[in-house]
């Protein structure tokens with residue numbers, strides 16, 4: 001049996017990575033687009049952003065696309081667009097980034113967290129319906145780490161109860177669920193396009209929808225310069241021109257300029273990522289104890305840009321820590337209500353105790369990072385797969401060394417590490 005490199009054996013990965021992991025791919029075309037904005041002094045204009053929105057909407061297959069300064073703002077506006085307001089509740093999976101849920105607080109609403117499915121790492125449709133109350137306005141679905149959530153079941157439950165579905169597409173731009181583009185299956189899609197994501201344009205976010213009423217209402221929250229009297233939604237007209245939300249959410253045009261260039265190449269680049277990642281997992285198919293976090297081939301679904309690639313088994317951990325246990329969702333009084341914000345606006349105590357969402361709370365014993373290949377160089381993928389195989393075959397050599405608690409080393413966005 002080969003000796004593990006950490007214990008003095010040969011390293012499985014010998015070939016220099018070259019540009020295998022470099023992301024985003026920025027060429028002279030991106031640079032020229034940014035320079036044009038800079039030289040014109042057009043950073044705060046909206047001409048480039050509007051072009052980007054039209055191209056994005058066409059690519060996405062939606063009637064509307066609205067650019068934002070970041071993904072968090074786009075989610076905030078999607079919630080507002082769906083009518084989330086004072087006293088309302090949203091339902092959101094507990095394992096995600098903060099921004100899938102927290103913007104509801106500043107709308108006077110609160111969140112009830114649902115558990116995730118251990119295979120998909122997305123909202124478990126079997127843990128959804130019993131959480132819907134008369135206060136529930138929207139379900140936020142996250143296509144977590146590129147995996148398309150179980151949209152057929154989730155949308156069916158939502159429709160039955162008259163609840164809107166917001167897709168957080170921050171991990172899965174351009175991905176497919178049974179042949180349909182993610183972000184177009186619920187009522188509205190919102191996503192981050194920040195540099196760490198697979199669709200990476202700088203700081204930026206996008207909202208996509210076919211629902212004019214949602215689009216127009218979302219626009220009024222932070223795009224006051226575009227809130228004009230030609231909006232078709234009757235109820236919005238009396239306040240045209242006013243910054244009703246009090247926010248400014250316009251996309252920076254250096255981002256939209258990069259976005260227009262990135263969009264041209266995005267699908268082909270994701271295709272190459274998926275070839276490399278699928279090859280990696282194909283090589284590990286027969287290795288006991290590991291399981292790919294990927295959709296079945298020929299299902300009409302895919303893993304988009306395979307954001308922050310993960311696998312599942314008992315190895316070093318790393319998904320977001322379950323949100324419902326954080327102090328911010330338990331005790332923190334953000335707005336001075338004199339009680340925790342989580343319960344300040346709701347008629348009932350929606351806080352969830354330890355052990356209430358067992359999969360979300362224990363997933364960090366099972367999920368871990370894998371290499372996220374951006375280029376398909378077979379020999380490099382093979383070496384990395386070999387490293388994983390070696391560790392799986394020799395895992396017993398490592399057991400005595402490991403003293404960490406995987407649950408506490410899971411990630412929770414940029415501000416908190418457990």
Ligand SMILES: *Cc1c(COP(=O)(O)O)cnc(C)c1O
Pocket residue numbers: 070071072073075096097099100142168170171191192193194204205
């Ligand atoms: C990154 C991310 C966001 C927030 O996007 P920003 O552009 O950083 O504001 C929202 N939801 C999820 C799931 C994310 O990963």
